[in-house]
Amino acid sequence: MTEPMIQFRDLHKSFGSNHVLRGIDLSVNKGESMVIIGGSGTGKSVLIKMVLGLLKPTSGTILVDDKDSKAGDRDAFLARFGMLFQGGALFDSMPVWQNVAFRLLRGALKRPKEEARAIAVEKLRRVGLKEWVADLYPAELSGGMQKRVGLARAIAADPEIIFFDEPTTGLDPIMAGVINKLVREIVTEMGATAMTITHDMSSVRAIADHVAMIHDGKVRWTGPIAQLDDSGDPYLDQFIHARAEGPIEAIR
Amino acid sequence: MANPMNPFQVFLAPIGRSTLSLLAAIGRIAIYMAETLSHIVRPPFYFREFLHQLMVIGYFSLPVVGLTAVFTGAALALQIFEGGSRFNAESVVPSIVAIGMVRELGPVLGGLMVAGRVASSVAAELGTMRVTEQIDALVTLSTHPMKYLTVPRVLAATLAMPVLVAVGDSIGIFGGFLVGTSRLGLNPAAYLHNTVDFLNSWDVVSGLIKASVFGFIVALMGCYHGMNSGRGAQGVGRATTNAVVSASVLILTTNYLMTEAFFSS
Numbered sequence: 001m002t003e004p005m006i007q008f009r010d011l012h013k014s015f016g017s018n019h020v021l022r023g024i025d026l027s028v029n030k031g032e033s034m035v036i037i038g039g040s041g042t043g044k045s046v047l048i049k050m051v052l053g054l055l056k057p058t059s060g061t062i063l064v065d066d067k068d069s070k071a072g073d074r075d076a077f078l079a080r081f082g083m084l085f086q087g088g089a090l091f092d093s094m095p096v097w098q099n100v101a102f103r104l105l106r107g108a109l110k111r112p113k114e115e116a117r118a119i120a121v122e123k124l125r126r127v128g129l130k131e132w133v134a135d136l137y138p139a140e141l142s143g144g145m146q147k148r149v150g151l152a153r154a155i156a157a158d159p160e161i162i163f164f165d166e167p168t169t170g171l172d173p174i175m176a177g178v179i180n181k182l183v184r185e186i187v188t189e190m191g192a193t194a195m196t197i198t199h200d201m202s203s204v205r206a207i208a209d210h211v212a213m214i215h216d217g218k219v220r221w222t223g224p225i226a227q228l229d230d231s232g233d234p235y236l237d238q239f240i241h242a243r244a245e246g247p248i249e250a251i252r
Numbered sequence: 253m254a255n256p257m258n259p260f261q262v263f264l265a266p267i268g269r270s271t272l273s274l275l276a277a278i279g280r281i282a283i284y285m286a287e288t289l290s291h292i293v294r295p296p297f298y299f300r301e302f303l304h305q306l307m308v309i310g311y312f313s314l315p316v317v318g319l320t321a322v323f324t325g326a327a328l329a330l331q332i333f334e335g336g337s338r339f340n341a342e343s344v345v346p347s348i349v350a351i352g353m354v355r356e357l358g359p360v361l362g363g364l365m366v367a368g369r370v371a372s373s374v375a376a377e378l379g380t381m382r383v384t385e386q387i388d389a390l391v392t393l394s395t396h397p398m399k400y401l402t403v404p405r406v407l408a409a410t411l412a413m414p415v416l417v418a419v420g421d422s423i424g425i426f427g428g429f430l431v432g433t434s435r436l437g438l439n440p441a442a443y444l445h446n447t448v449d450f451l452n453s454w455d456v457v458s459g460l461i462k463a464s465v466f467g468f469i470v471a472l473m474g475c476y477h478g479m480n481s482g483r484g485a486q487g488v489g490r491a492t493t494n495a496v497v498s499a500s501v502l503i504l505t506t507n508y509l510m511t512e513a514f515f516s517s
Contacts, residue, residue, distance in 0.1 A: 054388050078394040089389035091381075103393050107296070153393075 004066075005030040005161065005193040006051060011060035013046055020046055022217030024060070028210075033187050033194040035204050035225075037239065038214035039248065044197040045086070047214075048163045051195075052081060064161075075108055082154035082192075086166040088146040090138035090153070097134035100124060100152045109157055123152040127182055144175040151179070155186055162187065164196040168203050180206035201240055204228070213239060215248065284476045288406055291398045301404040309370050309405065309471070310412030314419065316369055317362045321420035324357050325349055325427030333436045345436070346443045347450030349428035354451060354459045355515075358421040360507050363466030366413065367499040371474040374405055375495035378478025379488035387479070397479070406471040413467025414460040421459065458514045465510065466503050473499035 004027040011024040020043035028034040036044045049055045051062055051069055062069040069077070090099050100120035104111045111119070121131050127148040138146060147167065154162055167183055168176035180203050187194040187207070196207050204211060205225065212222040213236050221233045228240060238246030257265065328349050336342045378401060381387050387397050425447060432438040474495045481491035 049388070052388075052392055054391055075394045078392060081392060083389070083392045085385045085389055087384055089385040091386055091389070102395075106298070107394050109394075 003030045004028065005032075005064065006195070007061075007063040007066075008047070009061040009063070011047075011050070011062065012058045013043060013050065013055065014058045019217060021057075021214075024214070024217075024219055026212055026219050026222065028193060028195055030193055031191055033184070033196065033207055033209045035196045035198060035208035035211050036214060037199055037201075037204060037211060038220075039199070039239070042214045043217065044214055045165055048083070048165065048195055048197060051163070052078065052083065079103075079108065079157065080160045081163065082157065082159035082161070083163040084147070084150045084154045084165065084167055086169055088138070088150040090146060090149055092138055095135050095137055096124070096141070096149050097121065099138065099149060100134075100156050102153065103157045119156060120152070123156050124149070126155070126186070127152045128178070143170055144172075144178070147171065147175075147179055148182070151182060151186070155190065158190065159192060161193045161195075162190075164194065164198075164207075166198055166200075167196065168198065168200045173202075176200065176202065177206070183207050199239075201242075204240075280480075281472075281476055284479075285472060287398060288402050288472065288475075291396070291403050292407060294399075296399060298400055298404055301400060302408055305404045305408035306412055309366075309409050309467075310416060313366050313369055313412070313416055316365050317416045317420040318423045320361050320365050321353070321358060321424035322427035324361055325353055325424030325429075326431040328352055328357065328424075329428035329431040329436065333432070342436070342438070343442075343446065345432050345438060346428070346446035349432075350425050350447045350451050351455055353424040353428070354421045354455045356459075356507075356511075358417050358424055359459045359462040359466060360503065362417045362420045362463065363413070363470065363503045363507075364500055366409075366416065366467070367470045367473075367496055367503060370409065371470045371477075371495040371499040372492045374471060374474025375478040375481070375492045376488055378475060379481030379491040382479060382481045383483060383488060402472075402475040402479070405475055406468060409467035409471035410464050411467070413463040413470075417459060417463035418456075421456075454514075458510075461514075462507060462510050465506055469502045469506065470499045473502065 006028040008024045008026045011021055012019070013021040020041075024047065036047065038044050046055060050057050051064070053069070053074070064077070064080075090096075091102070094102075097117050097120040098105065100123055101116040103109050104116035104119060105113070117134070121134050124131070124134060129145065129148055129152070133141070133145065133149075138149065141149065151167075154164075164183055167179050171179060183194070183196070183203075184207050186192075194207070196203065198204060198207075205228075208225040208228075210222065210224055211228055213220045213233075215235050221231055221236045223231065228236070231237065234247050237243075238248050329345055332345045332348045333342055336344050378387070381401075387401070390397050390400060429440070429443055429447075432443050433440045477491040477495040477498070481487050
């Protein structure tokens with residue numbers, strides 16, 4: 001499958017005098033799991049936030065299914081996406097099941113309350129959480145459970161495209177492994193297109209079909225996961241082997 | 253090479269910067285208010301959120317407004333009695349307590365107390381939601397934050413404040429009645445008679461209009477500062493402070509302007 005689902009064309013983004021992205025060109029194919037890596041502050045999260053319209057590009061184009069991401073009906077556009085946020089971003093004021101079924105309780109995808117709850121419980125089960133968790137509040141959950149609930153919310157409406165922003169940040173290695181496995185399984189069984197932002201190399205190896213490395217505001221290297229260790233790119237080699245010495249300055 | 257500033261320019265520069273910054277802030281708030289008003293009249297409307305906010309903003313503010321009103325009414329009765337006794341006008345206590353509470357003190361003190369309670373909590377809640385990406389999450393779930401967060405709060409505060417102030421006015425007048433009849437020896441029947449006789453409907457209605465405007469200001473300031481909160485605990489703290497201060501200043505300013513408009517003729 002080589003049909004492009006998301007295309008970034010000469011994308012620039014500045015915050016005042018800070019030019020974070022300086023001409024990103026990248027394609028993510030339909031059904032592919034693309035992992036974006038790069039140092040902190042290189043604009044990886046900015047990239048996915050611009051697809052969703054949370055941030056506006058300074059210049060350049062984002063195409064989703066060959067259509068400009070800014071054109072057309074906004075609700076219909078967003079209904080195609082699911083997103084797992086770095087900190088979970090669960091709504092504190094509502095129980096877990098209402099977080100998961102948020103989209104199914106209002107708007108165009110609204111379902112009867114019982115049906116929405118049943119779907120939420122099913123999605124929670126899919127991410128390894130039992131039914132009793134559904135009635136807890138996010139503040140009552142551990143970090144790992146919150147990530148799983150965030151994951152369940154991201155997949156609740158069966159989106160075509162899923163974004164994962166640092167899915168394993170702040171988790172112990174075992175829980176990180178569980179989340180990586182879940183992400184990979186869910187993307188495969190749903191046939192969704194996935195973009196994951198991470199600097200956790202175990203996540204990269206568990207989740208990615210393709211990898212892109214962003215450095216200095218541009219795509220430094222992109223290719224299939226199988227070529228990651230033989231890229232011959234000194235920047236990528238330094239990053240994936242976590243070396244302090246190399247072309248990437250440690251102090252930025 | 254840039255010309256160095258003379259001492260007069262050095263003196264004026266910070267004043268100019270502050271003025272520009274103030275004007276920019278007023279502009280941003282005006283745009284936010286216009287956006288809020290435009291979303292109020294466009295669907296979807298989140299009715300359950302609105303009811304929830306009516307409870308949080310209206311019902312749960314009753315104790316603080318009631319307590320403020322009862323002590324204000326009581327203190328007012330004491331002050332007017334003491335002042336009036338200087339020229340043998342103790343009998344004006346009921347009418348001045350009633351008019352003072354209904355026209356001015358009820359709405360203004362109620363508004364300030366609600367500003368302290370509601371503007372701060374709304375700014376802190378929305379600021380935390382901003383910092384923890386919950387507002388971004390709302391957008392990705394096809395829910396407009398303005399419609400889901402701002403509109404229900406602003407509408408609830410605008411509608412709840414007149415009710416709160418009406419209750420507060422009654423409690424304040426009752427506070428004056430208690431002190432007047434038990435401490436100052438005024439006749440209960442005459443007190444009630446004077447209260448009702450001297451109040452007209454415009455006194456009450458003007459106070460309730462003020463209350464509604466103050467409710468709108470309180471919720472708008474809470475939402476505006478919360479939605480535009482800076483990062484981290486410091487950002488949320490600053491948003492909370494700014495919400496209370498700006499709501500209080502705007503309440504006092506608009507109170508004067510409305511009093512001019514309602515009563516200057």
